[in-house]
Amino acid sequence: MEMITSAQNNKIKSANKLKKKRERDKTGQVLIEGAHLIEEAYKSHLKILQLFAVDIERLDDNLVNYVEEVYEINIKVAEALSGTVTPQGFFAIIEKAHIDVTGAQQVLLIDRIQDPGNMGTLIRTADAAGIDLIVLEKGTADPYQDKVLRASQGSVFHLPIVTEDLSTFIRKFNGNVYGTALENAVAFNQITSQEKFALLLGNEGEGVNPELLDQTTQNLNIPIYGKAESLNVAIAGSILLYHLKG
Structure with a gap:
């Protein structure tokens, strides 16, 4: 598993771009933070493209194996990705679901x-x-x-x-x-x-x-x-x- 130690890493810079709505709309991708949200995305069968984790051992093995690319990060990188003052240390890039609006009651x-x-x-x-x-x-x-x-x-x-x-x-x-x-x-x-x-x-x-x-x-x-x-x-x-x- 690759370790990312710099916030200037291209993958981290690309992930941070997804904090802007314009970039989310353009790519159809979303950056999410926190083990709970990542688990909910996994349970909802959304495609998880990349996972960044400070402590990968705390996540379910099935979830980790489901992800296309997994990276270990340090706290400095977690702080760069986080939208909160005290980051949980888990981030993922997911694909938005494709939605059929017909038949809604x-x-x-x-x-x-x-x-x-x-x-x-x-x-x-x-x-x-x-x-x-x-x-x-x-x-x-x-x-x-x-x-x-x-x-x-x-x-x-x-x-x-x-x-x-x-x-x-x-x-x-x-x-x-x-x-x-x-x-x-x-x-x-x-x-x-x-x-x-x-x-x-x-x-x-x-x-x-x-x-x-x-x-x-x-x-x-x-x-x-x-x-x-x-x-x-x-x-x-x-x-x-x-x-x-x-």
């Missing part, structure tokens, strides 16, 4: 949500609720960004996520589409659970694009009984997803 639509924590939490909730597909409007936080990956706890690898024009998707979707809005909306608990639906959530500050809200079957809100001005979008989305699932 229960879909989460996300319009320009920016916060990585909110984004990761919504992906994790959608995964837990058994949602078939997540569709992102352009301008939404990248699901393969380091902080989103960490917040999702690997759920990014468990369900299909695509970027597509939401207006076009809503027009083609053969089911009820529910938006989230303060005005011209009904309380969510007036709607019954259903087999086929899409839930549309919007930007933390601006909410959903009004043009998209005009395309929905019905817009929903969550009554607030206390003094809070509003609910965090990830919390609101979680409540609504589980309600619609029944």
